Amino acid sequence: MIEEVRDMPNRIIFATSAIGMALGLSSLTALPVASQVTNTAAGYDLPRMPDGHPDLQGIYDLATMTPLERLPGDPPFLTKERAVALQSAEAARRAKDNEPSPANRPAPPVGGDTSPPKSFFEALEKAGGGAVGGYNRFWLNQGSAYTEVVGQIRTSIVVDPPDGRVPPYNEAARKRIAAARATPASTAHERQDGTAQPPGALDNVEQRPLSERCLLGFGSTSGPPALPDYFYNDLHQIVQTPNAIMILTEMVHDARIVRMDAQHLPKSIRRWMGDSVGHWEGDTLVIDTTNFTDKTRFRGSTENLHVTERLTRVDDKTLLYRFSVEDPDAWDRPWTGEYTWPATSKPIYEYACHEGNYALASVLRGARRQEAEEAAAQAR
């Protein structure tokens, strides 16, 4: 169900600025786009590992209010005042959600709440829970601030193309996605138009989204590229040794181990999160990932996905994460994103997804039950 949120970016028709106007706030101020973002803060004495490389270790909370793609109508950056106002408005919305429900509240409308969402997060929550509602506020742990890179408060993680949007699919991808829609196979995230379950999507377990099957977390939380999932469990941990650097994703406890100064695996060995090899460019950790499975399908890409990530320590509490994505079978040009990973003191607890996955069997059983009831009704 939550997988549906991957469909959202292209459905969202309001902009942060529109929300701002609805809230009676002043207009947004655009700043010039930084052509090249510098890394470590000036004068900052980088902590280093015994091998001399920067110490990137820690637990990081990737949750942010900045969407992957800029909402139509938004400028690239927000002023500090605007960001604070929007963050306060979102905090107030969440606080209201947390209030006890009145005991005498009326039943929800038949068919659920189909009123248009009024903010980015409200839209995501409605997409995730459907009209009847999903998790209530207790379960959500979303970002409370926009990502800020070299003093710019960003309205999108995507920085190239400059419009802050993932490039359109090329012809090959459009054909592939149309075909996938006709015969769903864990490709719910390819339904960029946000249509309802395609026919047959409940026929077989392999047709359910990877996150429903506990094979990967949703929203490319594991990556690469590792993205905020905009709902919960956004923690990542880095443990660093000279030969191997681990990036642990909280959701589905996926540990990606980056082999340093190593060769990629043979093309015949495909991995769910790809094969990651790393090297240092000065004080930046550069990770090159290829050899994805044809089931991983990051945003409609293929097994030819190639991701380059760059991690830099900005200060004691912050890493800068930059990534470039290319797949000639999906996009005619590479695209790039960046956002900060703020450190957190929160520990990562076990995310035993498969072990408690009662929903997956129930979803399929429910479909079989529905079919049986429909067949019985037809026979009458």
Add this chain to the structure above:
Amino acid sequence: MKKIPRGLKNISAAALILVVGVAPLAGQEYRAPRGADGKPDLNGIWQALNEANYDLEAHVARPAMALRTGPYGPVPAAAILALGAVGAVPPSLGVVEGGEIPYKPEAVARRKQNQQDWLNLDPEIKCYLPGVPRATYMPYPFQILQNASALTFVYEYAGAVRNIFLENPGPAPADSWMGQSVGRWEGDTLVIDVTDLNDQTWFDRAGNFHTDKLHVVERYTRTSPDVISYEATIEDPNVFTRPWKISMPLYRRQEKNAQLLDFKCVEFVEELLYGRYRKHPLNE
């Protein structure tokens, strides 16, 4: 009723020492390479090379993990008959110090039931997280990532992960499959105290089990460039009459390109767990 051969019940202490004594005893002569903090360097990819995951206790080979009564003794259960010799259980002198796990009398029946209903009950069959200590001697490699401020174990099987706290964070908020691990050094031995484990995991495919009162203390000591001597003391007052201990060497994977690969077995058990809910179930 069928009787599953439990194998050698009274293995001699001398034979056991032969088994567990493959690696030199901890602390003898060998001095491991050090990290920057002066602690022995455990970084690398390690794997047990034994039959412990089949059965911690000493046992002779048997036709299969799941058996049925045949006219002249046990034969493989119908559900796994087609596996032939691939499904057989290799023999072992066992890894339990003293030879036998000290079950309380009432717990023995539960183990027997686990064995008889192994196909339905062993959490490994469903690709569930293995728990501790079973993760250590699953037939898959695991990787230790260690430095002065962080210690993490990553297991190839099911992508299980353990963060080893180097400072005790206090009791865990909830029990979990892999438990809460707190590490400390006793001389050159890494000692990991594992608590807050749930009651869902087993010790092996032979139905050896525990409850949520399980407490495991692991000891990792490098005894040669390519060997870690591993010990685990296991306590569970609900099931055992006293604490007991397993020990085994863990070997460094020697391949130049040794690395963990994907064993996301969740996908592999979907037909078992959900196949019956297909719109068109596959033919038997």
